[in-house]
Structures are given as C-alpha cells and as structure tokens.
Amino acid sequence: MAFDLSRRTALKGLMRGAAVTVGLPLLDCFLDGNGVALAATGSQVPVRFGTWFWGLGVNPNRWFPSVAGKNYELKPELAPIRELQPKINVLGNFNVLLDGAPNLPHTSGGPAIRTGRALTADRGLPGESFDVTIGDRIGTRTRFRSLEVSAIGDPRNSLSGRGGGNLNPSETSPAGLYARIFGTGFKDPNSASFTPDPQVMARRSVLSAVAEQRQALDAAVGAADRQKLDQYYTAIRQLENQLDVELTRPEPLQACVVPRKAPPNVPVNGEIETVMLNHQMMTDLLVMALACDQTRVFNMMFNNGASSLTRIGSTVTHHQLTHEEVLDNKLGYQPEATYFLTKIMEAWVYFVKALDSVKEGDRTLLDNTLVFAHSETEFAKFHTIDNIPMMTAGSGGGRIHTGIYIDGQGTPVSRVGLTLQQAMGVAVDKWGTKSMETNRTLTELVA
Amino acid sequence: MSRAARTLLAFGAAAAALAGIPATLALGNGPAAPATAPATAPATAPATASSRIVGMRRLTEAQYRATIADVFGPDIKVAGRFEPIVRPAHELIASGARDAALSPAGLEQFDAMARGIAAQVFDAGHRAQFVPCVTPDDACARATLAPLGRLLWRRPMTAMELDAHVRMAGAAAKAAGSFDKGLELALAAMLVNPQFLYVVETAVPDASGALVLDDHARASRLSFTLWNTTPSEALLRAADAGDLRDPAKLQAIVRKMVDSPRFEAGVRAFFADMLLFERFDALSKDPLLFPYFNSAVAQAMPEQMLRTVTDHLLVRNGDYRQLFLTNRTFMTRALGGLYQVPVHKASGWEPYEFAPGDDRAGLLGQAGFLAMYSQTGRSSPTLRGRAVRELLLCQPVPDPPGNVNFTAVQDTANKAMPTARVRLTAHMTDENCSGCHKLTDPVGLGLERFDGIGSWRTTENGAAIDPAGKLDKLEFTGASGLGKLIAASEDAPICAASRALEYVRGRPSDDSGALVEALVKAFADDGYGIRGLFLKAMTAPDAWRVEEKPLQANTHVSLLVR
Structure with a gap:
C-alpha cells in the first residue's frame, strides 16, 4: 500500500537522520487521511493504544527468551502466551538510567518507562506519561480521552498523568467502571434513534x-x-x-455490543482470586468501551508495584514473598512468589484474548490496538530495574510488526516509549531526559 | 424551618459570636437569608495591580463536603468519587494539595457532583431558602447567585464574574426552558470553577513591601485550618473590614475559633493528615489469620484514635506529650472483641479507661496505629519503628537501597526462627540493611506484644515474646515504655509544631527554623496544648508571609500537539 511505503520512508528518515524533525502534516495524514485500514463497510476503524501493568517483574531466566528475533523461545513463565505469540512482542535488556537519582524500590521503574525521566523524589510522576501524549494524539474525539482501571482496586494505582502532582486516578470496581462508561451520557452507536x-x-x-x-x-x-x-x-x-x-449522532459500530446490565457489586481487595475476577469483569467492560468507541486509550493496572496481592490464609503478601521467601535450591526460584506471576500471566492472556475475540471487519480489535505491557522491576527480590520485562500486543492497525523478541542490548528503556509514540502518530523525534534522552527508534518494530 | 436553614442559623450565630459581631446582624445577612445579603461587588478583579495569586490549594474531600453542608445544609447529598491528592514523601497531604492538579477523570467527577448538588439546591424542597425573589429575571438570578458565589469562592465575586454567571443562567434557562434550570447550571458552573475547587491564595505587599496573604485569603486559611471548612459569614465580614490584618483583632478571632467546638474538625483533619490516615482506606487484613478483624473494626480504628486525640487535647485541654501516656480512650462493641475488654453499649461509643500500668496506654497502644503499621498477615517492627520516627519525631528514615539483598530474612514457617526479633536479627547481619534497620527495628520490637491487627499476645509461633525495645540509647519495655520516651523527648513537640506550621501553610517547614522555634515556645508556654500551638501558628506575622516566586513561563513543555 502506498501508505505503508510513505510511512516507512518517513520513519526511516527519522531514525537515520541525526536530528530529523518530522513535520506534523505528514504524520497527520497517516492518521486522519489514509492512516487506518479501512473496514469492509468503508468507514474508518479507529486505532487504539493502551497499557497493561503488573508489579514485581519475573524470574528473568524463566521468562525472557534467549535469542532475539521471530519465533522466540517460550520459557516456562512465558509459555501461557503461546497461542497469541504471533501477535505479541517481548522486549528485554532495556535499561532504566537514573543519573544518580535513588532507586526508590518499586517506585522508580514504572515512571521511568512511562515518562523517560528519572524520578527524583517520591512525588507522583516526573513528567507526562507517554500514554497521555498518545491520548492527545488519538483520543480527542471520543467521550473519554482515556480510561484508567485498577484491578486491585486502588485509585492511586496509576502511572498515567501529566506530571506535577497530576495522576489520572483509576476506576476501582467493575460496577464503577460500568457506570462511567455505560451509565448516564452513553449513546448506543447502533441505536436507531438519536x-x-x-x-x-x-x-x-x-x-x-x-x-x-x-x-x-x-x-x-x-x-x-x-x-x-x-x-x-x-x-x-x-x-x-x-x-x-x-x-x-454516533457512527454505527458493528463490534459494539452494549452490556445489558451493570456487573454485581463484588468485594475489592488484594486477595488474588478477587483481583483475577475483577480484572476479568473490568477487561470485558473496557473491551466493549473500545469496541463502542467510547475511548481509544486505556491504562489497566493489574496490581501495584510493591504488590499487595495475597492468598487467603497466608501471612505474607506477594511483595514480601519476593523478598523473604528462600530461593528453592532444587527449583532455582521462589515457588510461592512465582505462583502470583503465574496468575498475572494468566490475566494478561485473558486480556489479550478478550481484545482478539472482537471482530472489526476482517481484523480483530486487538489488531487495531497497540497494548504495551510492562512491570516496574526485573527481579523483585533485588529491586533490579535494568531489563524490566515488557511486551506489546496487537499491531496498532498494522503500525508495528509483531511476534518478535527484541533485545535492547542495554540501551535506554526510553527507546520503547519513543517508538510506540511514533507508531501512534505523535510528532516526536527524541524523547526522555539526561541519559534516557534518545532518538533511536526500534527499527525492527516499525512496520 | 428546614433542617438546612436551622443549621445555617445556628452556624451563623456561632460564627457571629466568634467574630464578636452581634448575632442579629450576622443572622440578618447570613446565608439563611440571602435576599438581604450584600449583592454589591467590587468592579475590579480580585487580583488588583498589587495583588497576586501566590498559591492554589486543592480542597480535600472532607473540606469539600463540609463546605457544601455549611453553605447549603447537611441534607444536600454529595455523591461522587474524589480524585485523591498525592502525598509527597515525608510531607503532609496539605502540602500535596498545593501541587495537586486535576485530571480529566477527576474533573468529570467534580462536574457530576456539582450538577447533583445544584439540582438539589434548586429543587422544590430547597429553592425557597436560596432564591430570594419571585420574578424569573436577571435581577433575580443576580440576587440568588451573588451571595452563594461569595460563600463558595470565599470572597465577593467581581462584577465581571457575577455578570458572566448571570448571563450563563439566562442562556441556560432559555435552552432548558426553565429559570430554575438556568440557576442550577450557573451554580454548577461555580462549583466546578477553579475558584471553588482550589483555595486560591492571593497576596499583597505589607507596609515593609513583603508579600503577605490578603484579607480574604486569610479568612480561608483560618477557616480551613481551624475548622476544616469554608469561611463563615462572620469571618468573611471580618475579612471585608480588614480585621484579619489587624494583629489585635486577629488574635481575638483566632482565640474564639480555637475555643469553638468547631475546632474539633480542624484537629481531626490535622491528625488524620499527620498520621497518614489515608492508609486506613486500603487497610486489609487476612480474615483467616485475624478473625477479629472486620469492617466494623476497620471503621472504628481511626475513629478511636481521633476520639482519644480530641478528648485529650480539646475536652481535657491536655498536654500533647501526654497523648502517648493517657489511659483514657473510647470503645465500641466491635473493638471490645479485639481489645478483650467488656463494652456495655451494643452500639456507639463509650469511654473506657485502662488500668494504670496497662501496656495499652497512649496512642501507640491503640489498635489503629498498630494495625496500620503491620503487614496484612503479621506485625512489622520495621514499619512501626519507621512510623514512630517519621510521624511522631520527624526523623526521616531512608528508603531501602535498590539492590537490597534479603537472603538473610527467613520465612515465617521456619521453626528455627519463630519470632520477628529472631528473623530481623538475622536480617540485620547484612551491613547494607543494618544501617536503617537499626533506626527502626529496635523501636518497633518493643511493640511486638501486639499482633498484625493490634491484638494482645505474649507468644509468637509458640515462643515467648520479649517486649524490650530501644530508642536511640534509651531502653524501654512495651508500648507504654515507648510512650514515656516519646512524651519525654524533645523531638515530639518540635515535630508537632513543625507539622502544624506545614499544615497551616501547605508547605514543609524545613526552611522556617525560627518560626518553628517560636511555635515550640508558644506550645510549651501553653502547657503543650493544641489550642496554644494553633493560636500561635495563625497569629505569628511571619506565618502570613509568602516567599516571592518569580513569575516565569511554564516549565513543563507538553508534547501535546493541538
């Protein structure tokens, strides 16, 4: 397609030129004129962007593939994504550089990934998170510029905001999320009368x-x-x-099926089965919010950085386990702490599948979405913030390649944020501050 | 007379008494009778050539609710979710409020709340209290909106602002086909305006040329600090008259305000901020391990602490330091189970006094404190020790290092390490950790006879608990022992004074040594009474000064492309 060619050309120019400034009109045309694949009906299908966060990282040697490239190897902790692997990228070996700022445990990693800046004090976000920047680009025509959701039920559980004391608070219950999306003010796009x-x-x-x-x-x-x-x-x-x-009057949307009634009021707490259930209900609602074009940007927080997930009857939380549970010598990892990771990956698969099960023309909702998933530490036991596990799912309407393991080789993590913003049409040629400032796009990702 | 009107009258009378204004005068022009309220507005903008906006502090949820109840009556419901104000590390939410921006999701909620409130105010049951005229015209809209705007924005609206709202009401009335609907939308607009959602602080140069808060900003600061609500009619009048910049009159007004029963709301809000009560919102305990913990207990815990605080400091005019020693507290049935004490009343609160020498004495022996600084499944000497140092003594404890190695900490199921003392001692063998844990653990270990929800115990995993603790070089036993050390420490009153100043000004007091010293002296002179402390904090001329910040361009450049 002519469009693909022109965009590739533009982005290559962006990457290879030393400091190329990309003119806005060019990028504008990607999105507004020709940028989005046309559905069978002839109307444009919107492109969406969202994040999916989980706390406390992974056991690196049981999760990260060993070799970069396509058809990456699935180690035990990553195995649950098998069915969806062709649509999921894994990103490893990207580093968070703090330039001497302290590594505030479970606090520094997330904001660094999302803002390209080091947190210097525990005071909200050090700058605008890039999901907000993308929202300003693609999310201005919907009822909600973005929807923030916390499955563990804490409104402060959020990494999205404009910085400076501003944090987009998360919805904390399925019933609350339902009321926000489908309550007063909702117009069914497929309703005959308006x-x-x-x-x-x-x-x-x-x-x-x-x-x-x-x-x-x-x-x-x-x-x-x-x-x-x-x-x-x-x-x-x-x-x-x-x-x-x-x-x-809303455009009719074939994929939009309005939930008939509000979800029941359910308990909200850190108990893992509760969080799994709430995450499922909230995912289902979010998926329909996207299909009904109520928002094009979302942030789903599965748990918090210093995870307060628990199992009923246990004296310790997920967070405490990662620090205090002994490494099982035979297994080579902490089985109790890892139990939570297994559940987290299960939830992630549920989330991606839910997006992939909605048909939009000859594609799925997932294909028209770019989801960026990440944690805040690599290995929680030691609070390491280099090589924090990250993934993407969906191609954002054909804007990025999928099914690849990308090895960052120790380069700044801000390259990921830069690339995803560019893929979503943000006019930015360099991003991040100090050692995390970068103009190096991930070329292998760009379609 | 409606309940709302009665409350407003009572409120007006109390406020008038406070400011030394004859009650009849204040009543006649109080919010209960808006018809006669002064509708004249100054033609100039609030920020005149010499006045500047020097700060915007977001209303807290409690302040918002109290304001609505005071202005419109307690039967007006406020339904919505408040965007939380982020607490900066080692600071008060009062300081965070100065940084707090509003997100689109947060404003969406404020907008919904504003419309909900406005709809109730102008419904059939209430409108007569607020609409002082019959003819549905601009003059009537003006007469309705001017007094409400003055109360909500804590200063008279400017002519321009009032005109804009009258026009808004007119246009909206036309669109919606009803005069009341127009008033409703104009009121909702006032309630979603930054002038309402933020306490806007304006300053003017004083005689020496230094910037000081102006009259109406003073009224707001006095009222939100001391009563945790919007300024009363009487206080606004005092501001109009310039009394709040007259030291003698200011002294008299503050004195009356701290002597008023409404000061309790201010003291509650201050302690809730100082002791990080927002943590109670997220407090969860494992139901299998702690069968005594349920929602009734969770709700009663912070209330018990606040009742103890206000009873001691206000009802008994007690010494702040004795708060860590007092045997007096209050119980509910639900707490009785946790504390294992008899509670006679089936519902509500009753006073309770622990026997002399009981380890429960003082705030540190209360379940709320002990449970808040515990893990979900067990106690935590580290968290408790850190809370004592940071919250009560203002001694910040560094965060754990990023590359911390926890291999020395064994799991709780390990039979060889039954108690927290044994487990933490093992952890402290690591040099990287011991530096900070030496600050926290010896303090918290003295509280180990209270478990993860603050229930009494003498053993952990079958092994006897040793309640010995150490604060710096001083050894102590149990919560009561620690309470005695806190009460005797120099740092505790200094910490309270510095927090009080931070609470008043909405910024940390680190750079205000002299002012904190003056407060500590006033605190001591008043026998460490909370009234004396706040009296000084609100009357010290230096506390009204604002530091000059250059007007400069926006430092944050958004990537936003519009």
Whole structure:
C-alpha cells in the first residue's frame, strides 16, 4: 500500500537522520487521511493504544527468551502466551538510567518507562506519561480521552498523568467502571434513534463560559499554578468534548455490543482470586468501551508495584514473598512468589484474548490496538530495574510488526516509549531526559 | 424551618459570636437569608495591580463536603468519587494539595457532583431558602447567585464574574426552558470553577513591601485550618473590614475559633493528615489469620484514635506529650472483641479507661496505629519503628537501597526462627540493611506484644515474646515504655509544631527554623496544648508571609500537539 511505503520512508528518515524533525502534516495524514485500514463497510476503524501493568517483574531466566528475533523461545513463565505469540512482542535488556537519582524500590521503574525521566523524589510522576501524549494524539474525539482501571482496586494505582502532582486516578470496581462508561451520557452507536439532549447543550455552553473566564486568572498566577490551570483547562476541554460526542449522532459500530446490565457489586481487595475476577469483569467492560468507541486509550493496572496481592490464609503478601521467601535450591526460584506471576500471566492472556475475540471487519480489535505491557522491576527480590520485562500486543492497525523478541542490548528503556509514540502518530523525534534522552527508534518494530 | 436553614442559623450565630459581631446582624445577612445579603461587588478583579495569586490549594474531600453542608445544609447529598491528592514523601497531604492538579477523570467527577448538588439546591424542597425573589429575571438570578458565589469562592465575586454567571443562567434557562434550570447550571458552573475547587491564595505587599496573604485569603486559611471548612459569614465580614490584618483583632478571632467546638474538625483533619490516615482506606487484613478483624473494626480504628486525640487535647485541654501516656480512650462493641475488654453499649461509643500500668496506654497502644503499621498477615517492627520516627519525631528514615539483598530474612514457617526479633536479627547481619534497620527495628520490637491487627499476645509461633525495645540509647519495655520516651523527648513537640506550621501553610517547614522555634515556645508556654500551638501558628506575622516566586513561563513543555 502506498501508505505503508510513505510511512516507512518517513520513519526511516527519522531514525537515520541525526536530528530529523518530522513535520506534523505528514504524520497527520497517516492518521486522519489514509492512516487506518479501512473496514469492509468503508468507514474508518479507529486505532487504539493502551497499557497493561503488573508489579514485581519475573524470574528473568524463566521468562525472557534467549535469542532475539521471530519465533522466540517460550520459557516456562512465558509459555501461557503461546497461542497469541504471533501477535505479541517481548522486549528485554532495556535499561532504566537514573543519573544518580535513588532507586526508590518499586517506585522508580514504572515512571521511568512511562515518562523517560528519572524520578527524583517520591512525588507522583516526573513528567507526562507517554500514554497521555498518545491520548492527545488519538483520543480527542471520543467521550473519554482515556480510561484508567485498577484491578486491585486502588485509585492511586496509576502511572498515567501529566506530571506535577497530576495522576489520572483509576476506576476501582467493575460496577464503577460500568457506570462511567455505560451509565448516564452513553449513546448506543447502533441505536436507531438519536435526539440531542437540550440539557446537554445547555451544559456545553456553560462549560464554554467557564473556559472563557480563564484569562483573568491566568494574568495573576505564577508558574506552578499556571501549570495546574493548564491541566484544569485541558480537563475542561475534555469534558466539553465529551458533551460534543453526546450531541453528535454516533457512527454505527458493528463490534459494539452494549452490556445489558451493570456487573454485581463484588468485594475489592488484594486477595488474588478477587483481583483475577475483577480484572476479568473490568477487561470485558473496557473491551466493549473500545469496541463502542467510547475511548481509544486505556491504562489497566493489574496490581501495584510493591504488590499487595495475597492468598487467603497466608501471612505474607506477594511483595514480601519476593523478598523473604528462600530461593528453592532444587527449583532455582521462589515457588510461592512465582505462583502470583503465574496468575498475572494468566490475566494478561485473558486480556489479550478478550481484545482478539472482537471482530472489526476482517481484523480483530486487538489488531487495531497497540497494548504495551510492562512491570516496574526485573527481579523483585533485588529491586533490579535494568531489563524490566515488557511486551506489546496487537499491531496498532498494522503500525508495528509483531511476534518478535527484541533485545535492547542495554540501551535506554526510553527507546520503547519513543517508538510506540511514533507508531501512534505523535510528532516526536527524541524523547526522555539526561541519559534516557534518545532518538533511536526500534527499527525492527516499525512496520 | 428546614433542617438546612436551622443549621445555617445556628452556624451563623456561632460564627457571629466568634467574630464578636452581634448575632442579629450576622443572622440578618447570613446565608439563611440571602435576599438581604450584600449583592454589591467590587468592579475590579480580585487580583488588583498589587495583588497576586501566590498559591492554589486543592480542597480535600472532607473540606469539600463540609463546605457544601455549611453553605447549603447537611441534607444536600454529595455523591461522587474524589480524585485523591498525592502525598509527597515525608510531607503532609496539605502540602500535596498545593501541587495537586486535576485530571480529566477527576474533573468529570467534580462536574457530576456539582450538577447533583445544584439540582438539589434548586429543587422544590430547597429553592425557597436560596432564591430570594419571585420574578424569573436577571435581577433575580443576580440576587440568588451573588451571595452563594461569595460563600463558595470565599470572597465577593467581581462584577465581571457575577455578570458572566448571570448571563450563563439566562442562556441556560432559555435552552432548558426553565429559570430554575438556568440557576442550577450557573451554580454548577461555580462549583466546578477553579475558584471553588482550589483555595486560591492571593497576596499583597505589607507596609515593609513583603508579600503577605490578603484579607480574604486569610479568612480561608483560618477557616480551613481551624475548622476544616469554608469561611463563615462572620469571618468573611471580618475579612471585608480588614480585621484579619489587624494583629489585635486577629488574635481575638483566632482565640474564639480555637475555643469553638468547631475546632474539633480542624484537629481531626490535622491528625488524620499527620498520621497518614489515608492508609486506613486500603487497610486489609487476612480474615483467616485475624478473625477479629472486620469492617466494623476497620471503621472504628481511626475513629478511636481521633476520639482519644480530641478528648485529650480539646475536652481535657491536655498536654500533647501526654497523648502517648493517657489511659483514657473510647470503645465500641466491635473493638471490645479485639481489645478483650467488656463494652456495655451494643452500639456507639463509650469511654473506657485502662488500668494504670496497662501496656495499652497512649496512642501507640491503640489498635489503629498498630494495625496500620503491620503487614496484612503479621506485625512489622520495621514499619512501626519507621512510623514512630517519621510521624511522631520527624526523623526521616531512608528508603531501602535498590539492590537490597534479603537472603538473610527467613520465612515465617521456619521453626528455627519463630519470632520477628529472631528473623530481623538475622536480617540485620547484612551491613547494607543494618544501617536503617537499626533506626527502626529496635523501636518497633518493643511493640511486638501486639499482633498484625493490634491484638494482645505474649507468644509468637509458640515462643515467648520479649517486649524490650530501644530508642536511640534509651531502653524501654512495651508500648507504654515507648510512650514515656516519646512524651519525654524533645523531638515530639518540635515535630508537632513543625507539622502544624506545614499544615497551616501547605508547605514543609524545613526552611522556617525560627518560626518553628517560636511555635515550640508558644506550645510549651501553653502547657503543650493544641489550642496554644494553633493560636500561635495563625497569629505569628511571619506565618502570613509568602516567599516571592518569580513569575516565569511554564516549565513543563507538553508534547501535546493541538
């Protein structure tokens, strides 16, 4: 396809040129004009991006493939993805460089991957996370710019935000997530009738009036407060946008099947079976939110960095186990701690399969999505932050190659964030700060 | 008279008494009778040439709820999820509130809450209290919105702001086909405005040219600090009159505010912030290991601590240091099971006094403290020791090193290592770890006779527990022993004073040594009473100063392309 050719050319230029600035119109055309594969109906299928996070890493020698390239080897802890392997990339040997900032255990790794910056104090995110940057690119036309979900049920369990005290809080229960997506304000794209709600129109103009009052405030504030105001007015615009969507007749979407009723109220706690169940219910809702085009960006947190997952009757959490359980000499790993990892990989497979089971034209929802999965440590026992396990699933509408193990050979982890942003159409040629600043795209990933 | 109106009247009377204003005067113009409230607004913007916005502190959930209850009445429901304010490491949420931005998801919730509140305010049951006129026109919208805006934004709205909202109400009324609907949307707009969601601090130069908080910013700081709610009518009037910049009048007003029963809400919020009570939201305990732990106990734990604190410091005017020694507390039936003490009342709270010498004495013997600083399945001398140092003594303990090696720690099932003391001693053989664990563990080990939910025990895995502990060079036994050391330590009152100042100003007090010293002295002079501490913190002229920050361009450049 002509499109593929032009994009490849553009990205190669991006990679090989020393400091090439990519013009926005070029990238714009990928997305808005010709960028997205056309479905059988002739209407455009949106491209989505999301993240899937799990805490406490893996047992590296039982998870990472040994040899880079296609048809990578599946070691025991990675084996559950077998069926989906052709659609999943594994990324290893990328390093988090802190430039002398302390390695705050279970806290430094996640933000570094998501912002390309070292966390210097335990104070939220050190900068804008790249899922937000991508959301600004692809997520502005939906009701929700992004949806954040925590299966372990903690609103603070989030790595998404614009930095500076701003963290997108996570939905904490299936019922809450359902109400947010399919409650008041939801318009079924496949419904025959559509009448714009006059109340919504009135609200829309009120919000515009709130936004108009910005000038007076702006004139009087200092830098820190202006940043807060920026974020406030960004949020206001998103809210206006949400109302605009409610006022517009939605395009029919074949894959959209609205859940008939709200999920039951279920317990929310760290017990692993509860988290597995909540993760399933929340995944199902999120998948339909994507299929019904309510959002194009999401962040799913399975557990937290210092994982508080537990098994009923056990005196210790997943986190404590990784530190305190003795390495079983015969097995070569910590069996109790590894139990949780097995469950995590099971959940990841459920998540990817759920996306892959929704048909969109001749592709699946997964094919039109790019999911980036990562942890915050490599081997939790020692808090190592080099070689943190990462994966991608789906090709983002044919934007990246899949089924590859990519060996980063110790280069900065920010290369991953850079590449994924570029794949999603963000006009960025270099990303990260200090030692993590990079302009080196992962060429093997780019389709 | 509705419940809301009654509350407002009572509120107005209390507030008037406080500010030394005749009650009748305050009542006549109080929020209960908005018809006669001053609708005149200054024509200038709040930030005049000499005044600047020097800070924006996000309302906490408790402050938001209290404000709505005070302005509209306690029967107005606030339904929604509040975006959490991130607590910076080693700081208060009050400091985090200064950094707290709003995410789109957070604002979506605030918008929904605002509409829910506005719909109730102008429903058939309430509108008469707030709409002082009959003819549905702009003048009536103005008369309705001006007094509400003044209470919600904690200052008179400017003419421009008021005009904008009246226009909004008019346009919305036309679109929605109802005057009340228009008022509703305009009120919702006020409630979602940054002027409401943030406490906007404005400052002006004082006689010496230094920037100090201006009148209305002072009213907000006084009210949110001391009462954890929005400024009352009386306080706003005092601000209008310039009383809050007159040292003698300010002193009298603060004195009345700390003597008021409403000070309890402020003290509760301060201690909840200082002791990291947000952790209770996420507190979970293994039900198989701790059958006494259930949701009733979980809810009662922080409340028991706060009741102990407010009873000791406010009802009894007690010495802060004695908070770690007091035998008095309060019990519910559910807590009775955990504490193994008889509780007579089937529901609610009753006072309880431990026998002299009981190891439960003081805050450190309370289940809430002990459970919060434990793991889900067992106690943790490390977490408890760290909490004592960081929260009560303001001695930050470094985070564990990134490359920590835990091989010395054995699992709990190991028969050779039945107690935490034995396991941690093994861990401490590692030099990399021992540096910090020496700071925390010897303190926490003295509390080991309380298990992961704070129940009493004398053995762990069949082995007797040794409750000996050590704080720096001083040895002690049990929670009561540790309580005595904290009470006698120099650092405890200094820590409380420095936290109080941080709480007042919303920023850490590290750079304000002289001011903290002055507070500690006032604290000591008042017999370490909490009233004396906050009285000083709110009246010290230096506490109203703001440091100059250059106006500069946005430092964070987003990759956002619009």
